[in-house]
Amino acid sequence: MNLAIKDIQHSLGRFALTALGIGMLLMVVMGMGGIYRGIEKDATLLIDRLGADLWVVQRDTRGPFAEVSRVPANLIHRMLAVPGVKSAREFVYHTVQREHQGKLFRMAILGLSWPEDNGAWLPLTSGRPLGASHYEMIADKSLGLGLGQRVRLGKETYTVVGITTSMMGSSGDGLGFFTVADSQAIQFNTSNEAIRLERAARLARGERSELGTNQPSLLEQAIKPAYELPSTAKPQISAVIVHLSPGADAQRVVEIVSGWRDVTIYTQQGQETLLLRGTVEKVRKQIGLFRVLLTVIAGIVMALILYTLTLDKIHSIALLKLIGAPDRMILGLIMQQALFLGTLGYAVAYILGRKIFPMFPRRVILTNEDLFMLGWIVLGISVASSFLGIWKATQVSPNEAVA
Amino acid sequence: MDHKFAIETHQMTKVYGSGNTEVIAMHDATMNVERGEVVALLGPSGAGKSTFLTAIGLINPPTSGQIFIGGQLILDGPQSHTNLRTFRKQHIGFVFQKANLIPFLTAIENVQVALEINGNSPRAARKEALALMDYLGVADRANGLPNTLSGGQQQRVAVARALANKPSVILADEPTAALDGHRGRQVMELFAQVAHERGAGVVVVTHDHRALDVFDTIYEMEDGAMGPKKRQSDLMPSH
Numbered sequence: 273m274n275l276a277i278k279d280i281q282h283s284l285g286r287f288a289l290t291a292l293g294i295g296m297l298l299m300v301v302m303g304m305g306g307i308y309r310g311i312e313k314d315a316t317l318l319i320d321r322l323g324a325d326l327w328v329v330q331r332d333t334r335g336p337f338a339e340v341s342r343v344p345a346n347l348i349h350r351m352l353a354v355p356g357v358k359s360a361r362e363f364v365y366h367t368v369q370r371e372h373q374g375k376l377f378r379m380a381i382l383g384l385s386w387p388e389d390n391g392a393w394l395p396l397t398s399g400r401p402l403g404a405s406h407y408e409m410i411a412d413k414s415l416g417l418g419l420g421q422r423v424r425l426g427k428e429t430y431t432v433v434g435i436t437t438s439m440m441g442s443s444g445d446g447l448g449f450f451t452v453a454d455s456q457a458i459q460f461n462t463s464n465e466a467i468r469l470e471r472a473a474r475l476a477r478g479e480r481s482e483l484g485t486n487q488p489s490l491l492e493q494a495i496k497p498a499y500e501l502p503s504t505a506k507p508q509i510s511a512v513i514v515h516l517s518p519g520a521d522a523q524r525v526v527e528i529v530s531g532w533r534d535v536t537i538y539t540q541q542g543q544e545t546l547l548l549r550g551t552v553e554k555v556r557k558q559i560g561l562f563r564v565l566l567t568v569i570a571g572i573v574m575a576l577i578l579y580t581l582t583l584d585k586i587h588s589i590a591l592l593k594l595i596g597a598p599d600r601m602i603l604g605l606i607m608q609q610a611l612f613l614g615t616l617g618y619a620v621a622y623i624l625g626r627k628i629f630p631m632f633p634r635r636v637i638l639t640n641e642d643l644f645m646l647g648w649i650v651l652g653i654s655v656a657s658s659f660l661g662i663w664k665a666t667q668v669s670p671n672e673a674v675a
Numbered sequence: 676m677d678h679k680f681a682i683e684t685h686q687m688t689k690v691y692g693s694g695n696t697e698v699i700a701m702h703d704a705t706m707n708v709e710r711g712e713v714v715a716l717l718g719p720s721g722a723g724k725s726t727f728l729t730a731i732g733l734i735n736p737p738t739s740g741q742i743f744i745g746g747q748l749i750l751d752g753p754q755s756h757t758n759l760r761t762f763r764k765q766h767i768g769f770v771f772q773k774a775n776l777i778p779f780l781t782a783i784e785n786v787q788v789a790l791e792i793n794g795n796s797p798r799a800a801r802k803e804a805l806a807l808m809d810y811l812g813v814a815d816r817a818n819g820l821p822n823t824l825s826g827g828q829q830q831r832v833a834v835a836r837a838l839a840n841k842p843s844v845i846l847a848d849e850p851t852a853a854l855d856g857h858r859g860r861q862v863m864e865l866f867a868q869v870a871h872e873r874g875a876g877v878v879v880v881t882h883d884h885r886a887l888d889v890f891d892t893i894y895e896m897e898d899g900a901m902g903p904k905k906r907q908s909d910l911m912p913s914h
């Protein structure tokens with residue numbers, strides 16, 4: 273006769289509730305671990321997906337994620353001239369927070385170097401890559417935009433032509449993909465009034481200068497739109513990302529570019545380290561520590577629940593000892609129930625978590641490694657609290673069954 | 676065990692607590708119970724009857740004095756000469772005032788578990804348990820949980836459990852307190868029957884003087900001291 277099963281059958285409702293309680297507790301621990309992994313993964317996701325070999329950024333900055341970096345667009349051509357470089361393209365990235373259909377709308381914008389890059393490498397779940405140089409966008413599912421939906425950003429309206437999945441910026445905002453020109457237009461959008469004022473200021477400065485007085489025709493040039501002016505630089509880009517030819521020596525390229533006084537170069541690994549060490553470091557530590565704390569508390573609560581289970585049966589245990597039940601039988605009763613509740617709780621946590629975590633605004637990633645770890649912890653706690661119960665059971669005198 | 680005596684105790688003393696709170700619950704209690712003998716233990720409340728019974732039941736060792744069961748020295752003061760739990764399982768059956776049943780097992784399982792503990796297969800144990808319950812007239816309530824049984828039914832299940840392993844010693848502490856006179860007498864007669872049939876030594880603590888004629892021998896305790904042995908034949912006028 274298996275006493276553990278008999279006892280469980282006898283108070284099925286109570287056991288079910290206990291298992292549910294332990295399960296929800298474990299689910300929170302599991303979720304916290306998932307949030308931790310989510311932050312880690314999201315932070316480096318974009319870098320991983322872009323898969324660049326090298327990142328070239330403004331001299332002495334740790335850009336473009338950890339801080340602002342500005343490099344001229346013509347850096348692309350300089351990079352292409354370095355032996356071993358297969359391709360180089362602009363990296364244009366910034367976050368906007370606007371309103372869309374009356375709701376707060378945060379989006380990380382990534383510029384694609386149209387026409388070489390139309391976003392065909394993105395994990396599209398529906399729609400298509402960009403098909404025109406302007407007014408189209410690919411949106412991540414987490415932004416909540418549908419195919420064909422139109423979004424007004426700055427002076428223009430963009431149509432969603434494709435939907436991706438799991439594409440987040442390092443702070444967990446969903447990504448929107450535009451051509452570089454469009455993304456810069458969004459980034460550097462200036463109101464009409466500001467443009468008129470800027471032109472007037474240019475005219476005024478010209479009129480005061482000697483050059484302006486000597487050559488009044490220059491002033492006519494000065495009030496033209498900025499992009500028509502030969503002397504006004506194109507909006508600058510954040511970084512240049514470089515892919516190397518197969519077999520090229522990355523170290524060699526790094527050495528060459530390190531000699532240039534206006535830029536700094538990082539490997540992909542270097543960028544990831546910068547991100548994890550800098551931007552998300554504090555959040556990561558905060559969540560990490562909280563996770564440890566939560567695991568410890570869950571362990572204590574679980575141990576107490578399992579121990580109480582034994583205390584409730586202490587009279588029956590005394591009685592079993594009285595009629596000569598061997599220790600093995602009493603140990604089995606306590607241990608089996610603890611393991612049963614631990615296992616059931618873990619299963620509840622896993623099943624509930626699988627249902628609930630996807631509804632979280634940021635990704636909750638359950639890695640196999642973390643799941644195994646938690647499994648071992650649950651097993652350990654079940655066994656440890658059994659020992660506590662078994663110790664209590666050995667202390668009880670069979671005489672207590674009579675008292 | 677073919678020794679003449681089922682139980683022999685020699686000058687058992689039990690002291691609870693120490694210093695100011697010291698209570699001498701039993702002193703120099705000596706009693707010999709033959710195989711097949713049914714003993715009633717009488718005495719006022721606090722006389723030390725339960726102390727004596729739990730001592731010979733090997734669950735409350737005496738402070739000093741010896742206990743022999745089947746001629747074998749089991750306890751010398753608190754010092755045990757064998758594994759008490761194993762010994763209890765094989766040789767001693769208990770019944771208490773409160774029917775001490777395991778609440779999460781059905782009536783029959785309560786009997787069955789005692790048989791399984793003693794090495795019977797679950798099937799054999801179940802069969803034997805059912806036969807015992809039938810014998811005690813509670814077979815119809817075999818699958819009821821203890822809290823759904825009446826006090827008397829619970830008591831009879833407890834008796835069935837005590838008899839399960841054919842013990843050589845049966846100890847009962849006010850087993851009929853929860854039963855009416857008729858049922859109480861039936862339980863006492865059952866003890867006598869088992870004692871005589873199987874040659875077990877039976878000690879029953881009781882306050883019920885109406886059923887005293889069932890017993891072979893009567894002892895009385897007072898203030899921790901064991902009175903002299905009285906034979907039934909000495910008490911009853913002969914016909």
Ligand SMILES: Nc1ncnc2c1ncn2[C@@H]1O[C@H](COP(=O)(O)OP(=O)(O)OP(=O)(O)O)[C@@H](O)[C@H]1O
Pocket residue numbers: 691692698699700718719720721722723724725726727
């Ligand atoms: N665990 C204990 N600790 C201290 N004193 C105890 C303990 N158990 C019993 N006693 C005391 O020992 C004495 C004998 O108690 P015992 O239970 O043996 O009496 P009893 O004859 O069974 O009484 P009753 O008829 O009321 O059951 C009493 O004075 C009691 O208070």
Ligand SMILES: [Mg+2]
Pocket residue numbers: 724725726848
């Ligand atoms: Mg008593």
